[in-house]
Amino acid sequence: MSTPARDLSRARRRRPFDLRATALYFALLALLLCALGLTARAAAAAFERRPAWIAVLCLVGTAAALAQRRRRHRRCAQRAAHRAAAALDAATRTAVEALEAPHPPGHSPVLPPETVTDGPPAAYDAGGAVDHDALDPDEFEQTIAALCERDGCSPVEVVGGAGDLGADILAVTPDGRRVVIQCKRYGATNRVGSEDLQRFGGTCYTVHEADVAVVVTTSGFTAPAAEYAELCGIVCVDRRALRAWSDNTGPAPWICQG
Known part of the structure; x- marks a missing residue:
């Protein structure tokens, strides 16, 4: 063992x-x-x-x-x-260098919110006038409201949107008349028809109590629409009349009803 x-x-x-x-x-x-x-x-x-x-x-x-x-x-x-x-000093130097750095072509520095101004957008054609075709519907309404203010209306209010019952802009002329404007930002070949005028005519006087009812468009009006507007006393501002109003070579819409 x-x-x-x-x-x-x-x-x-x-x-x-x-x-x-x-x-x-x-x-x-x-x-x-x-x-x-x-x-x-x-x-x-x-x-x-x-x-x-x-x-x-x-x-x-x-x-x-x-x-x-x-x-x-x-x-x-x-x-x-x-x-x-x-850290604060480094961040400050970085921010200063970013602001002083040259921006590449086609780019612009972003402005802080307090430097952004309200009012119509700056869209101009080659002749220096406002290019209404370059605006979206909201910008078009803002531009028309600015024309009303330029020609002495006060107050001027943009009310377009859901449930506006046909009124995009409400304004009061220098002589105290209430102006109700509907804006139609259409293409040049898409004319405003009689149905559009009838819907607006059903509310502009009875609901909005307009003294002057106006339809402004970037195109034109069909013959039935123009006939209905004349019958109801609605001022139609087509592409040519809008350009003249904007250039100050034509009267404001409420002048036609003065």
């Missing part, structure tokens, strides 16, 4: 018991405890003899600790402030 071999490596790792080192460790520990006890006893005796001095020393120590803590916090706050100032 074989005997199992002993693990020599594990046996080597075990340290032999050293009586001298153990005695020295406990002796040092006893001395440390005695020193702490004597210090505590001396402090208690001193406190009994002069409690005011001990209280002062405690207060001074507490104040010193608090001051040290505040200095650390102040240094941390100063470092944070320096980092924030450096």
